Amino acid sequence: MPEFRDKHDLDIRFCVEVLKLQSLHYGWWTGEELTLDNLRKAQVRYTEKLVRLIPSGVKDILDVGCGVGDNAIALAKKGYHVTSISPEKSHARFFAGLQNVRHQVARFEEFSTAEKFGLILMSESNNYFDPDIGLDQCDRLLRPGGYLLISGMFKAKDVCAYAGIRETEGSYVQKAAARGLVPQKSLDITREVLPSVQLGRKLYEEYAVPALAIGKEFVSGMSPLKRALMWLLFSRQVRLYLDTAQYYVERADAQLFTENVRYLQLLFRKA
Ligand SMILES: C[S@@+](CC[C@H](N)C(=O)[O-])C[C@H]1O[C@@H](n2cnc3c(N)ncnc32)[C@H](O)[C@@H]1O
Numbered sequence: 001m002p003e004f005r006d007k008h009d010l011d012i013r014f015c016v017e018v019l020k021l022q023s024l025h026y027g028w029w030t031g032e033e034l035t036l037d038n039l040r041k042a043q044v045r046y047t048e049k050l051v052r053l054i055p056s057g058v059k060d061i062l063d064v065g066c067g068v069g070d071n072a073i074a075l076a077k078k079g080y081h082v083t084s085i086s087p088e089k090s091h092a093r094f095f096a097g098l099q100n101v102r103h104q105v106a107r108f109e110e111f112s113t114a115e116k117f118g119l120i121l122m123s124e125s126n127n128y129f130d131p132d133i134g135l136d137q138c139d140r141l142l143r144p145g146g147y148l149l150i151s152g153m154f155k156a157k158d159v160c161a162y163a164g165i166r167e168t169e170g171s172y173v174q175k176a177a178a179r180g181l182v183p184q185k186s187l188d189i190t191r192e193v194l195p196s197v198q199l200g201r202k203l204y205e206e207y208a209v210p211a212l213a214i215g216k217e218f219v220s221g222m223s224p225l226k227r228a229l230m231w232l233l234f235s236r237q238v239r240l241y242l243d244t245a246q247y248y249v250e251r252a253d254a255q256l257f258t259e260n261v262r263y264l265q266l267l268f269r270k271a
Pocket of ligand 1: 023024025064065066067068071085086087088106107108109122123124125128129
């Protein structure tokens, strides 16, 4: 993934502050028109369906990579005790004062507690850390009979042209099995989330392309000396920005997505 992910968290800020989304995950679409408003509704539907996958008997949940808290809030409303973790310091404010939600700024790889959980949730966070380290942590943090629930992207085939996806379902299931995590459920919801990708493309073409053209025109109107100075001062930032833009152009390519990605909901149980 590009460098900005660790350093600037630009994409998350863009979703929350510019697009005014209350969730960072894809939406579950049922044939609606591609609009931001329908994306917001589809994101709520995604969370409702995710919560329904939690097996009975679960009481306490570790929400790994909890984003801006919409899943944690929905879970807490259902009466679960939620511990939510994410490395973004700036996101702690979304969790302040929530009932039944305890928030901690931490990377999953380093998260440590004496507690054991009934379920670990990774909603679109499974690709943000090494799967072996993540599964070792699950092994450590789940009580016997506890569950791991993942909702997120997996490679459709071994050689994957879509950036940032680490595992196929098969390779992940093997790694999980090595830690005594037994598959209980596998749902493929690629078709249901695909319109989120298509909407990303539409927004990019409608807003980002004209905005970039204005910026380009502005820079090309400068004197060669000013342009050279600007490049000297800001080349690193410009490269970072262009890498970020390129990353999202790829992420919003529906064909690349359908050929390379399976969006899966996987439930495992610790033996
Ligand atoms: C795409 S967002 C998903 C957020 C949320 N789970 C949701 O469904 O909306 C990915 C989340 O993973 C978090 N994250 C990134 N690196 C992480 C790590 N090493 N350990 C735990 N969470 C991480 C990000 O801060 C972000 O909150």
